[in-house]
Amino acid sequence: MRESPYPLERELGMQFYATDTAGIGGTLRTVPDDFIVEEIPLDKKGGSSGPYLICRLTKTNWELQHAVKEIAKRLNISHRRIGWGGTKDRNARTTQLLSLYKITPEQVAALHIKDITLEVIGEANEQLSLGDLAGNRFDILIRDVDTTDPASQVSAVTDAAAVALPNYFGLQRFGVIRPLTHRIGELILRGEYEQAVASYVGQAFPLEREEARRARTLYWETRDPALALRELPVPMSFERSMLSHLQAHPGDYSGALRQLPPKLLSMFVSAFQSYLFNCALSHRLATGHALAEAVPGDRLIFANGRTDTATAASRAAVSIHLSRGRCSIGLFMPGRDDTGAQAGDESTRAMLADLGITADHFRRASEFVQTKFDGAWRPIALHTAIEAAVQDTGVRLKFTLPPGHYATTVCREYMKADPVRMV
Structure with a gap:
C-alpha cells in the first residue's frame, strides 16, 4: 500500500493506492477516443411497447446533463421527460441508453446535434432510472507513460486488480474541472442555500477558461446576479438560469437551486x-x-x-x-x-x-x-479482470465494471499521477 501525495486526492478522501509499485505516469483523454465507455444494458424490462422511446445515445465531449438539456431543448420538451441509467464521462466517447417520454422515432430522426447521435432501439412502459444498467465496458489508452519499462508495474497492478483495489468514488464524482459537488451537498444539508448558490456559481478553479473564472469571481465578490449575468459565457446555462431567477426573485436562493435539473x-x-x-x-x-x-x-x-x-x-x-x-x-x-x-x-x-x-x-x-x-x-473493494497491453509509449486497458464503480479508480493505480492528468 502507498499513500497518495496529491492534495486534491487527499481532499476527496482518496488517500491510498493498493499497490506499492511506482506509477507509470502518463495522461488520460488526450483525445476523446482514448477513453471509450460502452454501457451494458440490463435485460429488457417493462415490455416491448409503451410511451417511452428507448434510444442509444453516443456522445463525444458532452457532459451528460448538458447533453440531456440540449436534446430536450431541440425536442421542445422538459428535461424531466428524459431518463437514463448511468452518468458517463464528459471527455470521452460514450454510449448508453436514454428513455424519451412520448417522443416519436420521426422526432428523433430529425435531431442534428454536433457530436451527439441518437438511435431508436425500441419502446418500454417504464422510464430508465439511475442504476438501470448491468455495468460499463471500458477501452482506455494511457498515453506518454513516464517509465522506459512499464511492463512490471503494469503486471503488478493488473494482478492486484483481479483481487482488490480500493473502490473509491473517482474524481468525476465530485466534478472534474471543479471538484466541489460534495461541498455544495454539505451546504444543502445544512440549509445554507445562499452559500450553496455562491459556491456553485462563483467559486472559480484553475482548469476553467479565463472568461469563466472572471465571471465566477465577479459574482463571488459582488453577489450581484445582474452584473455577473453580463459576464457569464452563454454555454454556462445552469449558472445563467440560477442568476436569472435571482434577478427576478432577489434573495430566493432555494428557488435558484431548484432551477437546476432535479x-x-x-x-x-x-x-x-x-x-x-x-x-x-x-x-x-x-x-x-x-x-x-x-x-x-x-x-x-x-x-x-x-x-x-x-x-x-x-x-x-x-x-x-x-x-x-x-x-x-x-x-x-x-x-x-x-x-x-x-x-x-x-x-x-x-x-x-x-x-x-x-x-x-x-x-x-x-x-x-x-x-x-x-x-x-x-x-470497499473493486476487482476486475483487465486486459492490459503496452503499446509504444502508452498502455491500453480493457475491462468491465459494475454500475457505480469508476474506471479512473483503476487507472490511478497504474498511473499514480497528478489527478489533473486523468481529466
Whole structure:
C-alpha cells in the first residue's frame, strides 16, 4: 500500500493506492477516443411497447446533463421527460441508453446535434432510472507513460486488480474541472442555500477558461446576479438560469437551486455521501485492514442484497465466500435513516459528529431535493479482470465494471499521477 501525495486526492478522501509499485505516469483523454465507455444494458424490462422511446445515445465531449438539456431543448420538451441509467464521462466517447417520454422515432430522426447521435432501439412502459444498467465496458489508452519499462508495474497492478483495489468514488464524482459537488451537498444539508448558490456559481478553479473564472469571481465578490449575468459565457446555462431567477426573485436562493435539473441537484447531496465513504475507506486502510479480508464486525453484502456481520467464529467461512465472489465487505454511506446510520462504521459516525450532520439534515435535504437519500451499503473493494497491453509509449486497458464503480479508480493505480492528468 502507498499513500497518495496529491492534495486534491487527499481532499476527496482518496488517500491510498493498493499497490506499492511506482506509477507509470502518463495522461488520460488526450483525445476523446482514448477513453471509450460502452454501457451494458440490463435485460429488457417493462415490455416491448409503451410511451417511452428507448434510444442509444453516443456522445463525444458532452457532459451528460448538458447533453440531456440540449436534446430536450431541440425536442421542445422538459428535461424531466428524459431518463437514463448511468452518468458517463464528459471527455470521452460514450454510449448508453436514454428513455424519451412520448417522443416519436420521426422526432428523433430529425435531431442534428454536433457530436451527439441518437438511435431508436425500441419502446418500454417504464422510464430508465439511475442504476438501470448491468455495468460499463471500458477501452482506455494511457498515453506518454513516464517509465522506459512499464511492463512490471503494469503486471503488478493488473494482478492486484483481479483481487482488490480500493473502490473509491473517482474524481468525476465530485466534478472534474471543479471538484466541489460534495461541498455544495454539505451546504444543502445544512440549509445554507445562499452559500450553496455562491459556491456553485462563483467559486472559480484553475482548469476553467479565463472568461469563466472572471465571471465566477465577479459574482463571488459582488453577489450581484445582474452584473455577473453580463459576464457569464452563454454555454454556462445552469449558472445563467440560477442568476436569472435571482434577478427576478432577489434573495430566493432555494428557488435558484431548484432551477437546476432535479438529478443534478440530487447529485450534490449524494456526492457528500460519496465523500464520507472515501474518507471511511481510507481510514480503514490506514488502520491496516485488508480490502479482501474481513475482520470481526465487518458488514458483508451478498449478491441478493442480504447483509450479515463477520464474527471471529465465521472468519473461515467468510474468507471462502469473499474469495468466491459470493459477498463483499461493505461500508455504509449514511442518510436519513437513523437505523442505517448506527450500522455505519465508527469513523463515519465520528466524522458526522465533528461536522454536526445528523439524519435530520438528510431528511430535510430529501424534502428539498425530492430524493430519498436513505443511505446505502457500498463494497470497499473493486476487482476486475483487465486486459492490459503496452503499446509504444502508452498502455491500453480493457475491462468491465459494475454500475457505480469508476474506471479512473483503476487507472490511478497504474498511473499514480497528478489527478489533473486523468481529466
